Amino acid sequence: xxxxxxxxxxxxxxxxxxxxxxxxxxxxxxxxxxxxxxxxxxxxxxxxxxxxxxxxxxxxxxxxxxxxxxxxxxxxxxxxxxxxxxxxxxxxxxxxxxxxxxxxxxxxxxxxxxxxxxxxxxxxxxxxxxxxxxxxxxxxxxxxxxxxxxxxxxxxxxxxxxxxxxxxxxxxxxxxxxxxxxxxxxxxxxxxxxxxxxxxxxxxxxxxxxxxxxxxxxxxxxxxxxxxxxxxxxxxxxxxxxxxxxxxxxxxxxxxxxxxxxxxxxxxxxxxxxxxxxxxxxxxxxxxxxxxxxxxxxxxxxxxxxxxxxxxxxxxxxxxxxxxxxxxxxxxxxxxxxxxxxxxxxxxxxxxxxxxxxxxxxxxxxxxxx
Amino acid sequence: xxxxxxxxxxxxxxxxxxxxxxxxxxxxxxxxxxxxxxxxxxxxxxxxxxxxxxxxxxxxxxxxxxxxxxxxxxxxxxxxxxxxxxxxxxxxxxxxxxxxxxxxxxxxxxxxxxxxxxxxxx
Numbered sequence: 001x002x003x004x005x006x007x008x009x010x011x012x013x014x015x016x017x018x019x020x021x022x023x024x025x026x027x028x029x030x031x032x033x034x035x036x037x038x039x040x041x042x043x044x045x046x047x048x049x050x051x052x053x054x055x056x057x058x059x060x061x062x063x064x065x066x067x068x069x070x071x072x073x074x075x076x077x078x079x080x081x082x083x084x085x086x087x088x089x090x091x092x093x094x095x096x097x098x099x100x101x102x103x104x105x106x107x108x109x110x111x112x113x114x115x116x117x118x119x120x121x122x123x124x125x126x127x128x129x130x131x132x133x134x135x136x137x138x139x140x141x142x143x144x145x146x147x148x149x150x151x152x153x154x155x156x157x158x159x160x161x162x163x164x165x166x167x168x169x170x171x172x173x174x175x176x177x178x179x180x181x182x183x184x185x186x187x188x189x190x191x192x193x194x195x196x197x198x199x200x201x202x203x204x205x206x207x208x209x210x211x212x213x214x215x216x217x218x219x220x221x222x223x224x225x226x227x228x229x230x231x232x233x234x235x236x237x238x239x240x241x242x243x244x245x246x247x248x249x250x251x252x253x254x255x256x257x258x259x260x261x262x263x264x265x266x267x268x269x270x271x272x273x274x275x276x277x278x279x280x281x282x283x284x285x286x287x288x289x290x291x292x293x294x295x296x297x298x299x300x301x302x303x304x305x306x307x308x309x310x311x312x313x314x315x316x317x318x319x320x321x322x323x324x325x326x327x328x329x330x331x332x333x334x335x336x337x338x339x340x341x342x343x344x345x346x347x348x349x350x351x352x353x354x355x356x357x358x359x360x361x362x363x364x365x366x367x368x369x370x
Numbered sequence: 371x372x373x374x375x376x377x378x379x380x381x382x383x384x385x386x387x388x389x390x391x392x393x394x395x396x397x398x399x400x401x402x403x404x405x406x407x408x409x410x411x412x413x414x415x416x417x418x419x420x421x422x423x424x425x426x427x428x429x430x431x432x433x434x435x436x437x438x439x440x441x442x443x444x445x446x447x448x449x450x451x452x453x454x455x456x457x458x459x460x461x462x463x464x465x466x467x468x469x470x471x472x473x474x475x476x477x478x479x480x481x482x483x484x485x486x487x488x489x490x491x492x
Contacts (some may be wrong), residue, residue, distance in 0.1 A: 228402065298426070299405070299406065322406075324428075
């Protein structure tokens with residue numbers, strides 16, 4: 001009798017799937033979705049973002065809407081950031097931790113006046129929802145916007161495009177948002193992104209997402225960019241990718257994300273995971289995420305061992321690739337506390353010893369409009 | 371001189387007992403933008419199927435296997451200097467290395483261009 005094969009998991013589609021296929025995208029499975037990896041090519045799309053305007057479909061990311069009483073206090077429990085001071089129509093990058101201090105996910109919290117919108121990583125949707133449900137008080141309602149679309153327009157020409165389509169949003173500074181109308185479509189626009197460029201993210205209802213995307217694509221400065229370019233862009237900008245540069249086993253201190261914590265939170269705690277995190281702030285963390293410039297033109301990759309001069313293992317790489325705009329490879333990795341103050345590290349690939357130099361991140365300066 | 375192909379997407383083209391090796395158009399399209407290549411040392415002797423060179427795209431590294439056994443007699447420095455040539459002209463200027471074949475009859479085991487195209491579903 002023939003062996004029965006496992007049924008393929010059914011992958012979801014964003015509202016823009018048909019547009020991606022029509023644009024000739026290479027579609028790959030990602031976090032349970034059929035997503036565009038690239039269209040013309042990763043290097044061309046990376047350059048598009050750095051020099052003109054790139055449009056990304058990030059609708060696979062989870063958007064959760066919160067309403068009710070006691071929202072700031074609830075989010076101060078979930079995150080080690082200062083949420084009490086988060087003003088209306090402002091957003092903050094932060095993390096949610098579990099009780100051992102490890103990072104459950106990195107998220108954006110957006111205060112929209114009458115509600116709070118949280119954007120989570122696609123791969124963490126179920127995990128984050130379960131964590132939120134576990135701690136949600138009766139006074140707060142959480143609604144997962146299952147079909148809501150999210151588009152990111154990133155690059156120096158993003159503002160040129162918006163000046164034509166929705167000039168009001170030009171008044172936004174980095175990490176601010178507003179309700180806007182683009183080609184008659186109601187949407188919420190933030191001046192934010194995850195590429196290191198100036199740009200905007202647009203939250204839009206599923207039924208309007210395709211029209212909105214096509215409206216943006218009609219502008220001469222705009223072209224599609226996929227997940228492949230998204231990864232090289234964020235790496236070059238020194239931004240972490242959850243599941244790679246941090247995970248359940250790394251605290252924000254180890255991940256070099258202590259900057260998301262306000263001074264008050266560092267002294268007072270009062271968030272899930274505070275015990276271990278405050279201990280690490282006091283006594284030091286066992287490892288730290290560092291950035292590296294790689295000598296030569298061969299990339300080092302996730303999982304490779306970091307060695308010291310003597311060839312001993314001192315850590316591991318968590319992200320690495322060519323940084324297309326810089327023209328050389330860069331990497332992130334974790335180094336054991338004893339070796340964090342070193343500047344010179346090595347990775348051996350196929351018998352070839354590659355030199356890595358510790359450098360501050362971002363590798364390429366951010367272009368935010370503040 | 372016609373090309374024959376392996377199941378691992380290399381092509382081989384014979385000129386007497388010197389066999390030029392590269393990767394197929396299908397392979398470069400699957401890889402995406404090539405950003406790095408590692409070429410073998412001149413004089414290296416390889417059995418058929420041995421990993422002989424490396425081609426890296428933005429996202430991943432892939433091995434290139436010797437389609438037949440032989441000795442490396444020449445490598446294409448142009449693609450080491452400008453890896454994108456592999457994407458632009460994989461069947462011509464994008465060649466990787468040349469082997470002096472130890473047994474030319476091994477070429478008969480490989481696929482014709484037509485069979486390879488069927489193999490990759492073109």
